[in-house]
Amino acid sequence: MTEKAVYSPAQLNLFHRQVTPLKRAKDLYEEVVAAGPSIDANREIPSELVGKLKSANLLRLLVPRSIGGEEMDWYEYHDVIFSIAHADGSVGWCINQGNVFATNAAREPVELAREIWGVAEGSCGNGPPINATSKSVAGGYALSGKWIFSSGCRHANWLAALVTSSDHPPRLHFMPKDEIQLIDNWQVQGLRGTGSFGFTCEDYFVPERRVMRMDLPHIESGPIYKIPQSLMFACGFGCVALGVARSGLDSVLELSRSKKPQFGKQTLAQDPVVQSKIGLAEGLFGGAKAFLYETVGDVWESVQRRGKISLDERLRLRLAGTHAIRQSAQVVDIVYNLTGSNAIFESTTIQRKFQDIHVITQQIQGRESHYQTVGAHLLGESPEGGVF
Numbered sequence: 001m002t003e004k005a006v007y008s009p010a011q012l013n014l015f016h017r018q019v020t021p022l023k024r025a026k027d028l029y030e031e032v033v034a035a036g037p038s039i040d041a042n043r044e045i046p047s048e049l050v051g052k053l054k055s056a057n058l059l060r061l062l063v064p065r066s067i068g069g070e071e072m073d074w075y076e077y078h079d080v081i082f083s084i085a086h087a088d089g090s091v092g093w094c095i096n097q098g099n100v101f102a103t104n105a106a107r108e109p110v111e112l113a114r115e116i117w118g119v120a121e122g123s124c125g126n127g128p129p130i131n132a133t134s135k136s137v138a139g140g141y142a143l144s145g146k147w148i149f150s151s152g153c154r155h156a157n158w159l160a161a162l163v164t165s166s167d168h169p170p171r172l173h174f175m176p177k178d179e180i181q182l183i184d185n186w187q188v189q190g191l192r193g194t195g196s197f198g199f200t201c202e203d204y205f206v207p208e209r210r211v212m213r214m215d216l217p218h219i220e221s222g223p224i225y226k227i228p229q230s231l232m233f234a235c236g237f238g239c240v241a242l243g244v245a246r247s248g249l250d251s252v253l254e255l256s257r258s259k260k261p262q263f264g265k266q267t268l269a270q271d272p273v274v275q276s277k278i279g280l281a282e283g284l285f286g287g288a289k290a291f292l293y294e295t296v297g298d299v300w301e302s303v304q305r306r307g308k309i310s311l312d313e314r315l316r317l318r319l320a321g322t323h324a325i326r327q328s329a330q331v332v333d334i335v336y337n338l339t340g341s342n343a344i345f346e347s348t349t350i351q352r353k354f355q356d357i358h359v360i361t362q363q364i365q366g367r368e369s370h371y372q373t374v375g376a377h378l379l380g381e382s383p384e385g386g387v388f
Contacts, residue, residue: 021072024056025083032087039090039193040352043154043186050155051121053091058084059098059123062232063105064220067118074224074232075300078239078293085243089356090193092243094152096236097194098123101160103229104172106220108212115210116158116174125153125177126160127198134163134171140207143173146183146200153182154195161201162214170214173206180204190359223304230387231314234321234365235296238328241360242289245328248353249281252335255350261340274338281334288327295320311377318388319374325366332357 028049035049045053053059061077063069077099085092101124105113116122132145147161159180161173183198218225256268256278268274299313336343336354343350360366364387377383 020076021058021061021070021080022076022083024058025080028052028056028058029083029087032084032091035091036088036352037347039088040346041192043192044195045091045094045152045155045193047155049091053095054121054123057120058095060102060117060120062099062224063102063117064113064222064225066220067105067110067114068120069102069105069117071222071224073300074227075293075297078235078296081236081239082243082246085240086247087243088193089240089244089247089353089360090191092240093191093194093237093360094155096233096240097151098156100229100232100236101126103225103232104160104212106222106225107214107216107218109209110219112174112210112212121157123152123156124158124160124174125150125156125199126162126172127151127153127196129162129164132161132163134165134168134173134206134211137205140205140209141171141173141211143175143204143206144202146198148183148185148198149196150199151194151196153177153197153199159199161199172212172214174210174212175201175204175206188359190355190357192355223300223307226303226307226309227299227317228309228314228388231317231321234387235292235317235324236321237360237363237365238292238321238324241325241328241357241366242285242292244353244356244360245285245331248332248350248357249278249285249335251349251353252339253278255339255342259339259342268338277334277338281331284327284334285331288324288331292320292324314388315374315377315383318370321365322367322370325360326368329357329361329366 031049035046039045057070060069061072061080065071081092081096084095102117105117116124127147127150130146130148135142143161153159156177159175159177162170164170180199180201183200185198186196256274259268260266295316299309299317302313303309332353336350339350342348345351373383
């Protein structure tokens with residue numbers, strides 16, 4: 001059993017020198033796994049576990065060092081996400097969502113960035129807007145609207161509401177979570193523990209100091225902030241999918257060594273058809289993971305050296321992230337179909353992974369249309385409609 005580690009606030013400044021983020025994530029691995037049934041049933045990460053994740057600084061990995069974050073190596077970041085997602089897909093999703101969204105700290109006014117993410121417990125939920133408006137009033141803005149798919153909002157301290165309009169630049173409005181009404185509309189089968197509720201408000205006053213424009217350049221100059229946020233989401237969620245797939249594949253490898261199908265004389269592991277399918281699944285998984293990591297590594301090295309990212313590099317990241325998600329779903333489908341009736345029960349690992357992966361594929365980063373975007377570019381046409 002891995003010894004569980006709890007980190008005090010006084011230790012946070014020593015983390016990047018003494019304890020790597022990956023080590024911190026692995027220290028909590030068994031605890032995340034054990035919390036899985038509760039996470040799924042209650043549609044949220046238990047508060048005690050959230051506290052440990054925050055104490056381990058695992059929600060501020062990409063926050064600028066200038067305000068107390070780790071601004072960690074982007075390539076190594078993906079190992080952290082993969083490890084956590086292998087333990088639980090919902091936790092992995094929330095950790096990636098929270099960290100990538102926190103890169104907004106690199107473009108926010110410094111005092112606002114410090115207020116939101118300058119403390120160990122800082123975390124923020126957000127989501128796409130529906131009929132949202134932001135009206136200028138004395139000292140700030142009157143905010144109204146609805147926002148959905150706010151992953152991690154139940155354990156967040158803050159909520160960020162995006163408003164876009166032809167009348168003004170896109171703006172993010174930051175609000176203490178306890179002052180805003182959450183909408184319980186997360187009735188789903190997979191990634192239940194992300195608690196991706198919506199939230200709403202009507203004429204809520206947001207002081208000007210808690211509002212940021214999204215069209216302004218980054219204040220921070222670190223290379224990680226040269227990578228478009230949408231592509232950081234893509235690659236991180238690609239690693240979440242890979243972690244879910246690896247966990248599902250591992251669980252079926254273990255089951256296959258002992259399970260004999262009804263009326264069968266051999267274990268699944270002794271069945272040539274099962275052996276072939278396991279080999280195929282392993283190949284698909286390894287190829288997708290290698291492609292994602294190779295692409296992230298190449299682009300990260302280039303951005304650190306050149307201080308910018310090219311269109312070709314952006315589209316390679318787009319492809320690698322989406323491909324990891326789509327291939328991971330194929331891996332899970334293959335091994336799910338090998339396990340017979342075992343796969344249908346909520347208590348089995350493969351059932352939960354099956355549900356989780358088929359929610360991940362439906363998110364914007366997993367859209368199959370991204371293949372067309374990349375293909376158009378490779379054929380010399382102008383890519384359209386993609387998130388890159």
